[in-house]
Amino acid sequence: MIAKFIREYRSFYFAYLVLAGSFILLFYLYKLPSEFLQNALLLSLTLIILLTVGLFWKFRNRMRALEDYVHEEALPLLNKPVDLAYLNLIEAEKEATREQLLVYKSREEDLQAMVKMWSHQMKVPLAALSLMSQTDNLHQKDVDHQLLRLDNYMANLLNYLKLTNHASDFRFEQVEVREVVVDLVKKYRNQFLQKDISVTIDGNWLLKTDRKWLSFALSQIIDNALKYNKTGGKVAIELNEGISISDTGIGILAEDIPRLFDEGFTGFNGREHQKATGFGLYLTKRVLNQLELAISVKSQLEVGTTVSITKVQ
Structure with a gap:
């Protein structure tokens, strides 16, 4: 002193x-x-x-x-002026600390909600596999379908953690989008066959982007196009300075479309069919933002849905 x-x-x-x-x-x-x-x-x-x-x-x-x-x-x-200056500085630091704590608290709550939803969704394919095993009814296609669901849920959680912790590793390169789409269609081929859904891929798009993250974003959209499609339906993918994925599924309520990309939002379809986590499209939107791509949705009930992805102007 x-x-x-x-x-x-x-x-x-x-x-x-x-x-x-x-x-x-x-x-x-x-x-x-x-x-x-x-x-x-x-x-x-x-x-x-x-x-x-x-x-x-x-x-x-x-x-x-x-x-x-x-x-x-x-x-x-x-x-004294110097005292007041110190007080203002201290108060500003305290306010910044409070805001940072609120951000951390919000992230923690979001993570808890994500893990809770994720664990709930993981039980469904695990229970299905367990039932198949107990009844000795292990058909390869059914097993592959449940394993794919587990893989998708795990990818959602891991990518959510990467994005929220800013640990994502984006590597931009020239990518032929058609190759990415074809690989995804092959990945989901059993689901296309099980529901007798036809798929067409027209055109191509040479895009400077991150192949892995683009594939993840498109996988969420294709998964929804299959999940909410009708048996014997169609999925049409067009590539021409953008990506358009159309399906002949059950459609989306008009009032749900503005909130499709909100975190945890499942909408009427998700609640009615118990198939949505509310994080897939949220993650898709976040990833596409990082890739400087815009996404929009048009839909009509009982007619189908079209998801369009374009470069941000």
Whole structure:
């Protein structure tokens, strides 16, 4: 505390020493009586000691108030411009910390909701596989279908964690989108066959993007096109300076479309058919934003849905 006090008022004491030295020099040059000099120095020293005691008392109170300025009774002591500047700085830091804590709390709540939903969804294919095993009814196509669902749910969780923790590794390169789409159709071929859904792929699009993340985003859309399609339906994929994926499924309510990409939103179809986690399209939107791609949806009940992806202008 004393060292801080000296640093705070060092210019004041330096000025006093300069004045005292000048005073002594004048007495010496004019050969004034030494008794006058001694009395003058004693008086000035007494005054400086009393002034130091008063200044130190105020300084100590100010320092204590700064260390714990949350007490309202201490605030009147902090009335100097430098004190107010410190208070504003501290308050700004506290506000930034509060905002950061709110962000972390929101992320934690979102993660808990995601894990809860994910664990609930994981039980469905696991229960199906368990039932197949118990009834000795392990058909390869059915097993592959459930394993694909498990793989998709796991990918959703891992990619959600990557995006929320800003640990995603985007690597942009020239990609032929048709190749990505063909690989995804092959991945879902059993589902296409099980529901007797035909698929067509027209055109191509050479795009500078991240192949892995684009594949993930498109997989969510194709998965929905299969999930909510009718038996014997169709999926049409067109590639021409953009991506258009159309299906002949059950369609989406008009009031649900604006919220399709909200986190955790399942809409009427998800609640009615118990197939949605509410995170697939949310992750798709986030990934496409990172890839500088825009997504839009048009749909008509009992007619079908078209999802369009274009470059952000």
